[in-house]
Amino acid sequence: MATVVLKNVNKIYQGGNQAVFDFNLDINDKDFIVLVGPSGCGKSTTLRMIAGLEDITSGELYIDGELMNDVLPKNRGIAMVFQSYALFPHMTVYDNMAFGLKLRKVPKDEIKRRINEVAHTLGLEQYLERKPKALSGGQRQRVALGRAIVRDAKVFLYDEPLSNLDAKLRGQMRSEIARIHKRIGATSIYVTHDQVEAMTMATRIVVMRDGHIQQVGSPEEIYTHPANVFVGGFIGTPAMNFINGIVDEKGVFTTVSGTHKMNLPKSKFTKIKELGLVNHKIVIGVRPEEIYLDEENIVRLAKSQIEVTVDLCEMLGHESNVHFDIEDQHIICLVSSKHKVADGSKLKVAIDLENCHYFNAEDEMNIFNEGYIPNANSEEEVKEETEEKVA
DSSP: OOOEEEEEEEEEOTTSOEEEEEEEEEEOTTOEEEEEOSTTSSHHHHHHHHHTSSOOSEEEEEETTEEOTTSOGGGSOEEEEOTTOOOOTTSOHHHHHHHHHHHTTOOHHHHHHHHHHHHHHHTOGGGTTSOGGGSOHHHHHHHHHHHHHHTTOSEEEEESTTTTSOHHHHHHHHHHHHHHHHHHOOEEEEEESOHHHHHHHOSEEEEEETTEEEEEEOHHHHHHSOSBHHHHHHSSSSOOEEEEEEEOTTSEEEETTSOOEEEOOHHHHHHHHHTTOTTSEEEEEEOGGGEEOSHHHHHHTGGGEEEEEEEEEEEOSSEEEEEEEETTEEEEEEEETTSOOOTTOEEEEEEOGGGSEEEETTTOBBTTSTTOOOOOOOHHHHHHHHHHHHO
16 A cells, blocks of 8 residues: 555745645545646645655655654655656666666666566667667656656656656657556656646646645546636636626626626526525636537527627637637637637627536635535625724
């Protein structure tokens, strides 16, 4: 078993700058966990605390049930793959992969067996006598992966290992890492700012922002039920669209300036009403694929039609991104390229409000979260409370 548990982990640097806040996560044996978020969200700091390269200010880290806070990195049973590859330039590929094993006094025959096996898996057999400067970026990253794999570690840590590769190589290496994980079954923790890597590789995703966990779940859970506006906007390509407005007593959603009106499905309006959010600001999150241009869906979704002016149509092959504005909100619609859309043209679009996401504008939380209770007062209530305090 190779479990990793973080309990109330915090990281505070000198000067009081806090990078990670109350990080709690249970990682199961053979999990492939991806920490994802924008630059500066604390994901790499968290990984480095697990590795022992950063001290934990407070909280506890357990690997296989053993407290690791004060254990040296070399004794934690981990292997780490860095963004910069971190290969020794004066050593051959073979010697780079053998280095850690030699330090651990592994017999030469066993070192050779492990390296040959891993080199075969990664397609590195013909490069074993070359030095890193004679390799491409993708080959160097394979060597870094191989060096980690031969250690036969309990836990594999990946710190944005593909960020230095071009788009095609990143796609190939994503598949390679996922395949290796399935073969060796080691517990893996992977850090990236690329949500495509997170969605395609993870068994569970941890979305982070400003040092806080925003949501933990499977790729499907994160995509189909984002916990808040940030997660909804961060996960998905193209990104989720957001439309601001107010829902009235009849279940009609009106955009902020009153330009557009749409009748909400009964199930959505019922929930909004139950939570007391009628006449409160609501944000509707719309995935680009939930906006339709074809006549059949426009008829089907007649109550959520909007007329728009196209800013730009990007043809991507079998799909196109159609750009337009709803009031001051920039919207992207993902449609089949069989729809011939001209820049500047006016057209009707229909939004599938049944499959959209609904957020309370005050706290930006998904109102369909289990057990969700709004914690924000309406503008009228805030005004009344302010007047009472002043009085």
